[in-house]
Amino acid sequence: xxxxxxxxxxxxxxxxxxxxxxxxxxxxxxxxxxxxxxxxxxxxxxxxxxxxxxxxxxxxxxxxxxxxxxxxxxxxxxxxxxxxxxxxxxxxxxxxxxxxxxxxxxxxxxxxxxxxxxxxxxxxxxxxxxxxxxxxxxxxxxxxxxxxxxxxxxxxxxxxxxxxxxxxxxxxxxxxxxxxxxxxxxxxxxxxxxxxxxxxxxxxxxxxxxxxxxxxxxxxxxxxxxxxxxxxxxxxxxxxxxxxxxxxxxxxxxxxxxxxxxxxxxxxxxxxxxxxxxxxxxxxxxxxxxxxxxxxxxxxxxxxxxxxxxx
Amino acid sequence: xxxxxxxxxxxxxxxxxxxxxxxxxxxxxxxxxxxxxxxxxxxxxxxxxxxxxxxxxxxxxxxxxxxxxxxxxxxxxxxxxxxxxxxxxxxxxxxxxxxxxxxxxxxxxxxxxxxxxxxxxxxxxxxxxxxxxxxxxxxxxxxxxxxxxxxxxxxxxxxxxxxxxxxxxxxxxxxxxxxxxxxxxxxxxxxxxxxxxxxxxxxxxxxxxxxxxxxxxxxxxxxxx
Numbered sequence: 001x002x003x004x005x006x007x008x009x010x011x012x013x014x015x016x017x018x019x020x021x022x023x024x025x026x027x028x029x030x031x032x033x034x035x036x037x038x039x040x041x042x043x044x045x046x047x048x049x050x051x052x053x054x055x056x057x058x059x060x061x062x063x064x065x066x067x068x069x070x071x072x073x074x075x076x077x078x079x080x081x082x083x084x085x086x087x088x089x090x091x092x093x094x095x096x097x098x099x100x101x102x103x104x105x106x107x108x109x110x111x112x113x114x115x116x117x118x119x120x121x122x123x124x125x126x127x128x129x130x131x132x133x134x135x136x137x138x139x140x141x142x143x144x145x146x147x148x149x150x151x152x153x154x155x156x157x158x159x160x161x162x163x164x165x166x167x168x169x170x171x172x173x174x175x176x177x178x179x180x181x182x183x184x185x186x187x188x189x190x191x192x193x194x195x196x197x198x199x200x201x202x203x204x205x206x207x208x209x210x211x212x213x214x215x216x217x218x219x220x221x222x223x224x225x226x227x228x229x230x231x232x233x234x235x236x237x238x239x240x241x242x243x244x245x246x247x248x249x250x251x252x253x254x255x256x257x258x259x260x261x262x263x264x265x266x267x268x269x270x271x272x273x274x275x276x277x278x279x280x281x282x283x284x285x286x287x288x289x290x291x292x293x294x295x296x297x298x299x300x301x302x303x304x305x306x307x308x309x310x311x
Numbered sequence: 312x313x314x315x316x317x318x319x320x321x322x323x324x325x326x327x328x329x330x331x332x333x334x335x336x337x338x339x340x341x342x343x344x345x346x347x348x349x350x351x352x353x354x355x356x357x358x359x360x361x362x363x364x365x366x367x368x369x370x371x372x373x374x375x376x377x378x379x380x381x382x383x384x385x386x387x388x389x390x391x392x393x394x395x396x397x398x399x400x401x402x403x404x405x406x407x408x409x410x411x412x413x414x415x416x417x418x419x420x421x422x423x424x425x426x427x428x429x430x431x432x433x434x435x436x437x438x439x440x441x442x443x444x445x446x447x448x449x450x451x452x453x454x455x456x457x458x459x460x461x462x463x464x465x466x467x468x469x470x471x472x473x474x475x476x477x478x479x480x481x482x483x484x485x486x487x488x489x490x491x492x493x494x495x496x497x498x499x500x501x502x503x504x505x506x507x508x509x510x511x512x513x514x515x516x517x518x519x520x521x522x523x524x525x526x527x528x529x530x531x532x533x534x535x536x
Contacts, residue, residue: 175480177493178477178489178490178492178493178494179493179494181490182494183494202399202480203477203480203486203489203490203493204479204480209391209394209395210391210394210478210479213394213395213398214398214399217398217399219398219399220399
């Protein structure tokens, strides 16, 4: 859910713990002789790491289920930390597989990358990822920044896309996290690419209770939320279209150590990616965040329901 | 580290940084306004309560425990709660700042009143002073040092916490802290934090001088003893 947290941690200090101290489980798994095709071998089992927020943990468990269904042994290390921690852990081989987000992952390796569309991002990732790591097929599901309005606001001003916002220049109030004021995926991009200006900017939180409360009450007209936020659908909020692809795509993409990526793993994760839509991911987020279900159980049930594992 | 401090020094002293609607001067005034208003409102609520329970000796248990409860309230949680109830306004900020300041003032005022020697109180009554005279001419003057300490403590805490106004999109020095964190601009974060600290110390020193002025006719405790 809180994808942006992955970018944080810079101010929190530069210490990057190696995870060697907490190795367990997987080392005892013996190879079964299969594998070797597709570049690597999953025979020794995979360690799946996840970042420190709900959605990423859910994805980690979903990967585990999909791989289990394909007969690959896995263990999950949830909640490791921000991208500044999980990527080095992956490079060092402390973990083998990580659920990631296209746009932000690319920016982690190339902060000037201009790509915003899913296909371009995937190609750019193949180039940008360090040797030994690769991005597998991306999922239908996407957790990206979306700019939303309420149904009433959409009808009142005839708002369907960012282009429509221009006709209301200087009238609407925009709410989002503080960084939206000065970055391209925010007010700067809306102004430069779409010529949109707002009456006021309210610095609130990132798809959290403040900005959603303010949108609901009409204190802000346009709110920056995340596409897998279940409240968007629950409230019937309208996601404004982005015809000029200002906001980078953030499809869920598995990043794996090439040494572990064989055909079995590639196919299992691709199959998961086909079944997992943004709507489904939002629903799963809600089960964990709002209904307080355990993420591993939610993942196991979903995988069984979608034929990824046997019931 | 040295470079960071140099950048911080430049940030704090650049003329451009001080002017304009996002400038330090504006933010400082906003911060001062939030802090002083919240402390004043808190004092209006807390002083009568503290004086009353100190003077009568009744309700102390309840008031002190309620104060303890009030101190344990997480301010950000309270801001979010009031925000969700009241919408986007200054209410969440003021409610939580006042809630932060009231317990400190109540407990210190009560403690000051409770520390007044009962014999002094009896003597005043024995000389024929009425209840309100005892309160105004004996108890309050004797309790004043602790009451002032409560006000100073409350003021310092409120100044330090008024940064949360920025959490709900308003101004004040917290703007630099929140925006700096969002933009990963460490100099801005530090600049905001340093300014908050300076403001808190300056206000505390100002209140200390007020306190000294109030007591300039009174013998020092060492000589009085």
